[in-house]
Amino acid sequence: MTTSPVLAIENLSLALPSMADRPFAIQNLSLSIAAGETLCVVGESGSGKSLTALATIGLLPRAVRPAGGAIRLAGRDLLGLPERDMQDVRGREIGMIFQEPMTSLNPVMRVHDQIAETFEAHGALDRRGRAERTLELIQEVGLPDPAAIARAYPHELSGGQRQRVMIAMALAMEPKLIIADEPTTALDVTTQAQILKLIDALRKKHGTAVLFITHDFGVVAEIADRVAVLQHGIMVEEGTAEAVLRNPQHDYTKRLLAAVPSLIPPPPKDLAGAPKAFQVRDLSKTYKGRGFFRRGREVHAADGVSFDIQRGETLGLVGESGSGKSTVGRCVMRLIEPDAGSIRIGDLSIRELSQAQFRPMRRRIQMVFQDPFASLNPRRTVGRIIAEGPIAQGVPKKEALATAARLLDLVGLNDNATDRYPHEFSGGQRQRIGIARALALEPDVLVADEPVSALDVSVQAQILALMQDLQKRLGLAILFVTHDLRVAAQMCDRIAVMQRGKIVELQTTAALFRDPQHAYTKALLAAVPGGREVGSALPTA
Amino acid sequence: MTFFRRFASNRGALVGLAVLLLILAAALAATTLYPASPWRMVSRPFLAPLALERFPLGTDALGRDVAAGLMHGARVSLAIGLVSTLAALLVGVPLGAAAGYFGGLVDDLCMRFTELFQTVPSFALAIVIVAILQPSIASIVLAIALVSWPPVTRLVRGEVLSLRSRDYVQAAVTLGQRTPSIILRQILPNTVAPIIVMASLMVASAILLESSLSFLGLGDPNMMTWGYMVGAGRTRLIDAWWISFFPGLAIFLTVLALNLVGEGLSDALNPRLARGGRP
Numbered sequence: 119m120t121t122s123p124v125l126a127i128e129n130l131s132l133a134l135p136s137m138a139d140r141p142f143a144i145q146n147l148s149l150s151i152a153a154g155e156t157l158c159v160v161g162e163s164g165s166g167k168s169l170t171a172l173a174t175i176g177l178l179p180r181a182v183r184p185a186g187g188a189i190r191l192a193g194r195d196l197l198g199l200p201e202r203d204m205q206d207v208r209g210r211e212i213g214m215i216f217q218e219p220m221t222s223l224n225p226v227m228r229v230h231d232q233i234a235e236t237f238e239a240h241g242a243l244d245r246r247g248r249a250e251r252t253l254e255l256i257q258e259v260g261l262p263d264p265a266a267i268a269r270a271y272p273h274e275l276s277g278g279q280r281q282r283v284m285i286a287m288a289l290a291m292e293p294k295l296i297i298a299d300e301p302t303t304a305l306d307v308t309t310q311a312q313i314l315k316l317i318d319a320l321r322k323k324h325g326t327a328v329l330f331i332t333h334d335f336g337v338v339a340e341i342a343d344r345v346a347v348l349q350h351g352i353m354v355e356e357g358t359a360e361a362v363l364r365n366p367q368h369d370y371t372k373r374l375l376a377a378v379p380s381l382i383p384p385p386p387k388d389l390a391g392a393p394k395a396f397q398v399r400d401l402s403k404t405y406k407g408r409g410f411f412r413r414g415r416e417v418h419a420a421d422g423v424s425f426d427i428q429r430g431e432t433l434g435l436v437g438e439s440g441s442g443k444s445t446v447g448r449c450v451m452r453l454i455e456p457d458a459g460s461i462r463i464g465d466l467s468i469r470e471l472s473q474a475q476f477r478p479m480r481r482r483i484q485m486v487f488q489d490p491f492a493s494l495n496p497r498r499t500v501g502r503i504i505a506e507g508p509i510a511q512g513v514p515k516k517e518a519l520a521t522a523a524r525l526l527d528l529v530g531l532n533d534n535a536t537d538r539y540p541h542e543f544s545g546g547q548r549q550r551i552g553i554a555r556a557l558a559l560e561p562d563v564l565v566a567d568e569p570v571s572a573l574d575v576s577v578q579a580q581i582l583a584l585m586q587d588l589q590k591r592l593g594l595a596i597l598f599v600t601h602d603l604r605v606a607a608q609m610c611d612r613i614a615v616m617q618r619g620k621i622v623e624l625q626t627t628a629a630l631f632r633d634p635q636h637a638y639t640k641a642l643l644a645a646v647p648g649g650r651e652v653g654s655a656l657p658t659a
Numbered sequence: 660m661t662f663f664r665r666f667a668s669n670r671g672a673l674v675g676l677a678v679l680l681l682i683l684a685a686a687l688a689a690t691t692l693y694p695a696s697p698w699r700m701v702s703r704p705f706l707a708p709l710a711l712e713r714f715p716l717g718t719d720a721l722g723r724d725v726a727a728g729l730m731h732g733a734r735v736s737l738a739i740g741l742v743s744t745l746a747a748l749l750v751g752v753p754l755g756a757a758a759g760y761f762g763g764l765v766d767d768l769c770m771r772f773t774e775l776f777q778t779v780p781s782f783a784l785a786i787v788i789v790a791i792l793q794p795s796i797a798s799i800v801l802a803i804a805l806v807s808w809p810p811v812t813r814l815v816r817g818e819v820l821s822l823r824s825r826d827y828v829q830a831a832v833t834l835g836q837r838t839p840s841i842i843l844r845q846i847l848p849n850t851v852a853p854i855i856v857m858a859s860l861m862v863a864s865a866i867l868l869e870s871s872l873s874f875l876g877l878g879d880p881n882m883m884t885w886g887y888m889v890g891a892g893r894t895r896l897i898d899a900w901w902i903s904f905f906p907g908l909a910i911f912l913t914v915l916a917l918n919l920v921g922e923g924l925s926d927a928l929n930p931r932l933a934r935g936g937r938p
Binding site: 451453477478480481483484485487488489492493494495496497498506507510511552555559 | 825826827829830831832833834835836837840844845848849
């Protein structure tokens with residue numbers, strides 16, 4: 119069916135401004151997509167995959183300039199097009215779906231008006247025609263009760279529903295090409311699976327070409343016909359999805375694929391006889407909305423949550439956004455005060471202590487945070503950041519700084535890092551610093567709140583291996599909060615699945631993946647993109 | 660790019676800084692160049708600028724040297740601007756930090772108290788305070804500080820509110836650091852940039868406020884100030900324009916320079932917010 123491609127990118131180079139870390143964002147990139155075909159552009163952060171999408175739709179940041187090549191849409195070069203013509207191309211010939219459904223819809227406009235706006239911009243249809251077509255589109259993207267959705271404002275819709283509205287907008291003018299820039303990254307897995315199915319079905323029905331930007335090989339396995347792998351702006355491999363996933367040729371592709379954690383858990387550790395390190399019983403936390411005249415909405419973020427963790431064991435706390443898993447993580451740290459329940463570290467019950475009494479005991483339970491860019495104070499040196507804990511607990515400053523140097527070595531960083539500031543480090547290195555900070559107090563229990571979800575896959579694998587290695591050496595009990603079942607499969611000895619504040623299933627990892635009991639667990643497992651076909655066991659550190 | 664490079668790339672800010680340094684130099688040189696009191700009558704009244712070489716800016720209605728008044732006035736203006744701004748920061752920063760960090764009832768109390776001051780017209784309040792306490796350097800500084808701290812509190816509260824939920828602040832809590840040390844070491848250093856920018860603009864408005872008070876005759880009677888000079892010359896504005904014009908120009912230049920510097924600081928401290936192109 120490939121007579122002439124819908125989109126042909128020929129020898130495209132994009133020049134970066136002079137102070138950037140490399141001269142070209144994209145170098146000599148050539149791609150083509152035929153009608154009805156999905157091409158996935160895969161790469162880690164900084165690979166230039168998003169700039170490829172922005173160049174195609176003519177929305178490059180001003181600092182980035184095309185330095186050669188052509189982007190042909192049905193034969194016409196878009197790079198030379200004046201802004202006025204490009205505006206007509208956008209929407210009519212190219213539809214775009216962005217990553218964040220929360221921010222890409224106008225919050226003060228009804229859904230109907232947002233979709234109809236696309237028709238207005240291109241002078242298509244009359245008032246009645248627009249209204250009818252809008253309702254058809256809403257129906258086509260699988261939203262229930264189109265008339266009600268059309269009248270709704272974006273905040274009244276869930277993330278998945280908003281992304282469906284975005285897709286409806288992209289489809290409105292029946293474009294030849296749809297660009298989807300990480301359209302499911304901000305969504306929960308079950309929603310992600312639905313959206314991927316929808317995009318795929320619409321592509322088949324309308325014969326649209328799809329340029330799909332993603333970092334996730336699982337998603338690639340679900341949706342791609344062909345795959346292009348980008349590394350530092352250079353395409354290192356291109357081929358059919360089958361060929362690239364099964365039989366990757368380039369080293370970089372092989373490395374990326376090897377870093378995707380498998381859904382098949384490794385053989386279980388022997389934890390027989392290990393003492394109980396951490397115990398949580400009937401932990402509850404309810405958020406009450408503050409209403410002026412009426413009682414606000416109540417949300418049970420944690421509802422009778424109980425679990426134990428043995429020394430040297432990792433318990434996974436898995437769930438989608440809003441399931442309450444992060445609330446539990448913060449409640450056991452007493453960053454949020456729980457409403458009820460007991461928390462015991464070894465023999466010490468910490469719930470009854472006042473914050474001041476708990477302060478000296480805090481060294482026994484420490485936390486690793488999600489975002490390595492937000493969890494380190496930008497104005498303190500790395501050495502100080504790590505030494506802060508011991509200093510707060512009364513260790514002399516000099517001694518604490520010496521400990522910091524030793525810990526940096528332990529987490530695999532050079533000890534000359536002590537005098538540098540966080541911004542000089544990459545995301546993975548910062549997460550190592552965050553781990554070192556948590557370990558500086560020699561805790562019994564480590565709470566890790568999505569510690570790798572902000573990292574690229576290859577870095578993610580290293581951090582996970584580091585955490586496992588440290589656990590083995592230090593006998594840590596780890597509460598591992600994550601939304602990613604692949605990571606959980608590789609990291610955890612047992613997994614607790616949370617839904618709406620309750621633990622609906624708690625099993626050993628092997629049993630959970632072999633024979634899930636609860637319907638929600640089954641749905642979660644079925645929704646993991648790529649399923650068991652993609653991924654490999656974690657390398658050891 | 661370093662902070663200084665970014666600051667220097669803003670031409671307006673450099674000009675502002677140069678003007679400010681010039682005024683500072685004038686203030687420092689005042690006692691050396693004009694050791695005598697600027698209140699002393701040294702020549703004929705209403706001497707036009709450059710009419711006599713000794714008095715390049717002329718003399719006023721009582722035969723006082725305008726140039727001497729200008730240079731001595733610079734000291735008072737700059738000193739009052741700086742001291743009252745510092746005093747305002749001393750009140751505003753702790754109050755804002757407490758309101759932002761503790762939230763809830765503390766926040767409500769602090770902010771209602773702040774609003775109490777914000778609802779009163781600031782210039783009227785300043786006049787009343789100075790009038791009650793008798794005009795003097797101390798009462799003027801107090802009055803200016805009292806009317807200019809509320810915006811600082813609001814700014815600091817907002818910054819602290821957004822910073823306190825950051826992970827690195829939460830991390831400090833989990834490490835067992837005490838609340839005062841969390842506020843002082845983790846949070847406040849990260850609010851310094853906007854505070855500096857605001858302070859530079861506050862110095863400018865303090866100078867304006869002081870000039871306005873002096874213009875109305877509420878200045879320190881022992882200090883020669885720019886506002887007083889403008890006020891004293893206003894009745895002869897047509898035939899002896901220089902008496903009001905030069906101090907007026909000095910106020911204008913100082914305030915403009917401070918605003919330029921403030922804007923330059925703002926751009927240099929927040930490189931991501933600086934103007935120029937899509938993000």
